[in-house]
Amino acid sequence: xxxxxxxxxxxxxxxxxxxxxxxxxxxxxxxxxxxxxxxxxxxxxxxxxxxxxxxxxxxxxxxxxxxxxxxxxxxxxxxxxxxxxxxxxxxxxxxxxxxxxxxxxxxxxxxxxxxxxxxxxxxxxxxxxxxxxxxxxxxxxxxxxxxxxxxxxxxxxxxxxxxxxxxxxxxxxxxxxxxxxxxxxxxxxxxxxxxxxxxxxxxxxxxxxxxxxxxxxxxxxxxxxxxxxxxxxxxxxxxxxxxxxxxxxxxxxxxxxxxxxxxxxxxxxxxxxxxxxxxxxxxxxxxxxxxxxxxxxxxxxxxxxxxxxxxxxxxxxxxxxxxxxxxxxxxxxxxxxxxxxxxxxxxxx
Amino acid sequence: xxxxxxxxxxxxxxxxxxxxxxxxxxxxxxxxxxxxxxxxxxxxxxxxxxxxxxxxxxxxxxxxxxxxxxxxxxxxxxxxxxxxxxxxxxxxxxxxxxxxxxxxxxxxxxxxxxxxxxxxxxxxxxxxxxxxxxxxxxxxxxxxxxxxxxxxxxxxxxxxxxxxxxxxxxxxxxxxxxxxxxxxxxxxxxxxxxxxxxxxxxxxxxxxxxxxxxxxxxxxxxxxxxxxxxxxxxxxxxxxxxxxxxxxxxxxxxxxxxxxxxxxxxxxxxxxxxxxxxxxxxxxxxxxxxxxxxxxxxxxxxxxxxxxxxxxxxxxxxxxxxxxxxxxxxxxxxxxxxxxxxxxxxxxx
Numbered sequence: 001x002x003x004x005x006x007x008x009x010x011x012x013x014x015x016x017x018x019x020x021x022x023x024x025x026x027x028x029x030x031x032x033x034x035x036x037x038x039x040x041x042x043x044x045x046x047x048x049x050x051x052x053x054x055x056x057x058x059x060x061x062x063x064x065x066x067x068x069x070x071x072x073x074x075x076x077x078x079x080x081x082x083x084x085x086x087x088x089x090x091x092x093x094x095x096x097x098x099x100x101x102x103x104x105x106x107x108x109x110x111x112x113x114x115x116x117x118x119x120x121x122x123x124x125x126x127x128x129x130x131x132x133x134x135x136x137x138x139x140x141x142x143x144x145x146x147x148x149x150x151x152x153x154x155x156x157x158x159x160x161x162x163x164x165x166x167x168x169x170x171x172x173x174x175x176x177x178x179x180x181x182x183x184x185x186x187x188x189x190x191x192x193x194x195x196x197x198x199x200x201x202x203x204x205x206x207x208x209x210x211x212x213x214x215x216x217x218x219x220x221x222x223x224x225x226x227x228x229x230x231x232x233x234x235x236x237x238x239x240x241x242x243x244x245x246x247x248x249x250x251x252x253x254x255x256x257x258x259x260x261x262x263x264x265x266x267x268x269x270x271x272x273x274x275x276x277x278x279x280x281x282x283x284x285x286x287x288x289x290x291x292x293x294x295x296x297x298x299x300x301x302x303x304x305x306x307x308x309x310x311x312x313x314x315x316x317x318x319x320x321x322x323x324x325x326x327x328x329x330x331x332x333x334x335x336x337x338x339x340x341x342x343x344x345x346x347x348x349x
Numbered sequence: 350x351x352x353x354x355x356x357x358x359x360x361x362x363x364x365x366x367x368x369x370x371x372x373x374x375x376x377x378x379x380x381x382x383x384x385x386x387x388x389x390x391x392x393x394x395x396x397x398x399x400x401x402x403x404x405x406x407x408x409x410x411x412x413x414x415x416x417x418x419x420x421x422x423x424x425x426x427x428x429x430x431x432x433x434x435x436x437x438x439x440x441x442x443x444x445x446x447x448x449x450x451x452x453x454x455x456x457x458x459x460x461x462x463x464x465x466x467x468x469x470x471x472x473x474x475x476x477x478x479x480x481x482x483x484x485x486x487x488x489x490x491x492x493x494x495x496x497x498x499x500x501x502x503x504x505x506x507x508x509x510x511x512x513x514x515x516x517x518x519x520x521x522x523x524x525x526x527x528x529x530x531x532x533x534x535x536x537x538x539x540x541x542x543x544x545x546x547x548x549x550x551x552x553x554x555x556x557x558x559x560x561x562x563x564x565x566x567x568x569x570x571x572x573x574x575x576x577x578x579x580x581x582x583x584x585x586x587x588x589x590x591x592x593x594x595x596x597x598x599x600x601x602x603x604x605x606x607x608x609x610x611x612x613x614x615x616x617x618x619x620x621x622x623x624x625x626x627x628x629x630x631x632x633x634x635x636x637x638x639x640x641x642x643x644x645x646x647x648x649x650x651x652x653x654x655x656x657x658x659x660x661x662x663x664x665x666x667x668x669x670x671x672x673x674x675x676x677x678x679x680x681x682x683x684x685x686x687x688x689x690x691x692x693x694x695x696x697x698x
Contacts, residue, residue, distance in 0.1 A: 092390075110367075110371065113368060127383075132404070140484075140489045
């Protein structure tokens, strides 16, 4: 969000950091405050609670004229579930605040809740409270999700050490490809006529990945139990942005091997039809909701073996470097370039 | 909130109840879900957590053109703190989601947080997380507040029994009088010229009560420890509306003694200048944030003695009756009339 003080825009991260500095106080039970995927409090011996809150605004994060309420609800739930997955926690309770304009029918509001709760029910999350209000302009949705781990058994953004290897679950870039396909349906067809053709199954896979993403809670639970990783974050702003967040919080740099970034065959085909570099979709594409995590080299073998046994796809895509190295990416020709600053822009359809 | 399905408006309480029926599932740890001042979960042996969420919408709950951001923040915090006070819990953690239009300066956003946090700091509440976003139209604020009690030591709306006496802390109607004074400053002066005159100290007291209300957390903590009350709710929608909520959840009726309703001398003077019945301000005036609670007759004496010792004002204003009695109020002439249905309308300045 760009908020202006006089004429100077204040980017969202700067605002959050300023609020944190100004208003946060350290209290003994607070394990982690503002700055991670979720806040963590140690409220009882042996248990950590993880709390995350997300705001969705019509016209910024979604457009009711083009997106189905069910899909908006589903994706809102997954965004929060993914924050809990990145803490390697188990999601438990949900509170929803909703402000709706008078013209929105109760039927559409129920559809939105249906989408939300269908994503939550998969993981045993209970809706325990909320608030509703009229809105003068647009739909606003605020979700608070609460998860838990045993004490000392969460992963944070700040745990990565120099030498750790960088891993990611699944494949990246699919959600952005799916979004572009949804936005440019007509255009895509004309490109197809000119030559490279996108298979229907690939198109459906990408669009589905955008509309019904998966929070990597099973992978998070495994990482929690295996105790092989040192830091984690979910890829919601794009690989480029989220790797940057992880490095900033860990006070390290990173070397990303572009050739290793996992791209699905559907995303690769799509990139071909659009004459794009598929890895660019991964770097700047948000809402993939994969987990990005770091693993010390002695534990790599165990991690990869366990992943195979469990049927989880994990890929090593780079190495944590000292902070002075900054964050660079190695192309196919071996040259190192700085990682682009651009981060994912929210869904503006 | 009135949400339309076809042409049928759905009032806020009906919508919340419908969502509760459709989407809530009972889970063992959930002590209380949607329907009370806060949801309650038993998160660890011996501890209950209380979670409440509130949504504030520009143009519905406040108007940035006439209210100072600091006061909006302060009152938002008190509304949530009061929900926790009504559960006789101790507030602990706060999460804030804020969507702001681009034209709102960072300075005004900080003022809003300043107001919020100054109310919270009084009670040792920590800001632990949140989310910020741009808004296309208007400021939206969603607050989640988390409090705690020992297990089994909370009060709910549903605990009142026939024969229990109805008590209220402090005085009622002041906040609505303060709001009316703020809204009709000019008009009031002309009335004053005509005759009855409101003292400046009274005016200031009422306006201050509206702009800087107090959450009755100390009284809540006392009620928790004293274990003399059977049910509680905070007066945020007006005595009439909140007594109705308590009775509905407890499945009882009530007889309210209008002559006993505590009215401050400032509110009484104001009502005189405006030729209003002061008790009407108490019945429909919201945002007083006093506690309304019920006490079995054998415990009345102990309650009143303890209140005096601690310097808390408590007043017995009626008796819980069987449900078939419905909710009636007894006037000075002894006649019983049904309590008015009208509830407090949110601040629309």
